[in-house]
Amino acid sequence: MPDTSPLFVASDIHGHYDALVEALRDRDLVDEDARWTGGAARLWILGDLFDRGEEGVAVVRLLRSLAEESAAEGGSVDTLIGNHEVLVLGSRRFGDVAFTDVDGQDRQFLHWWVLNGGFEDELGDLTEDEVEWLETRQVMHVADKSLLIHADTESYLGYGRSVETVNAAVRAVMSSDEPEEWWQLFRELTRRHEFLGEGGPARVRGMLRTFGGEELVHGHSTIPDTTELEPSQVTQARRYCEGLVLNVDGGVYQGGKCLVVRLD
Template sequence: MKKIIGSFLLALLALNGFAQGINDGPYAKYAGDSTKVMSVVSGKAVIQSFASDKKTQREIEVNFDGHSDWDFKVPLRLELKVEASEYVQPEKLFIVSDIEGEFEGFRRLLIANKVINEKYQWTFGRGHLVICGDLFDRGLSVPESIWLIYKLEDLARAAGGYVHTILGNHDIMNLSGDLRYVQQKYIESAKILGVDYLSLYGTDAELGRWLRTKNTIEKIGDNLCMHAGVSPIINSLGLSVADINRLCRPYYDKVKVLKGVGDAKIDPFFKGESSLFWYRGYFFDPKATEAEVSETLRVFGVQRIVAGHTIVPENIAFYYEGKVLGIDVNRHAGDHQAALFEGGKWYKVNDKGESKEL
């Protein structure tokens, strides 16, 4: 019994020490006419409140322990709008996926390839930055990464560029309550703040509202961009990207949506290995046939499919005679790469600024 009690006390002490070292946030939540900005600093809750004003744009700070040179400020939007589903072909594209809270590598990748500079100013001109899903889980800087993307949206638009954020399975999991892959840090952080974890991305939270404006699939010029892929089942439905996004959006935060909601019109998009969020048929058996991939291009009127979700050693690379571009790499192992389209050519680039034509 003494050994059990001793082990329990040691576990409590370890957990307490872990909590004391947590730095997390910020999170912005709304209640009536007030806005609450919450952070965890050295294991303690720091909460600020101010009156919400639809005419006054407030700024919040994103800070990094031990890396003050990474700090930045973010103006909260006065209005959030649902994203369009189709876009004309931009002159430049920079496409990544599966950031999963790896802020440092993501930041370094953007700077090395002149998408932004070290002061977080947009330097990509009229180019488009595309994130093909999975902002959440595993990494230790999830909200910080999301706030950076949020910030860059405004800066890109002001320069004639654009930032696209397309949702992945881990994003839907965090909105719908499937927390299997959430770092313990974030669960403890929510406890310190005295809130339920899901509420940090709920409908009364700025990042939660923002995520709900995002799409599951987009057509950007000649490119069909999504998180995982388009299976033959999705092809057979004959829907446009706008139709798919319209059908899917109301279900982002439905409990266990990725396991199905019992609606034959909705489940194909979320449930199972043939869904937009889980499909791996371009890379793993049973593999898609050339005809099935070509059918996707025909249905959606594009020249190529851009997909993350599945890490294979060859990525970033083309498959199916250039019809599929695989972009997922192991960022948690320090592999930070992206696909760049510029001057009519495709390149794979890394966080050292090196590039290789595909």
């Protein structure tokens, strides 16, 4: 039987703990003490918990607490892996070790993480248990009629032709000690804007045929960056691509809102 409990999504928290808590509170999912009040509701964060804001570790700990509290009430809270998770975890695992990517370019995870808004204190603040939890999250998930992914790209198809296969392939990368494979995963999850323009609907329909769902829901590319709206003007998710795609990234690190969107 299909799950009829309320389904909420948010994305790209980027270390903005207070903004996330406020948005969850507005949806009656947490109380004044940031404890779960959503009952049997389901909440998915579509990746990018870290960087550009300084409380990424606090966001991780909040989500893990809410996962336990919600499960006790028949609900659930979980997060997908975004490109910034790959970057922070790669930086923690490989640091400033130099390696060469598939294009022959010299790379260092730590260098690129700092360039992308990382805070070095967070590498030491993450516990081994939290690292293991992050490394074992899914990279895509189908909930009801919605295909949930982080980035607006077809690159997931390069890792498999089913949700289970893609998640297993990404988990294998994130359990490996090969920085080149981690870097390629980071690159693939950094691609964006592939559902815009004339070819967008065909690409999305191909994703939905392959992985399931009737709509595709993503973050990664902020709504201000893909429209003429200023961050302060974004008050709701953006549906586009002939109605097939929903972008839920309000651009919190740009001064926009953290959007917690009910899908059903």
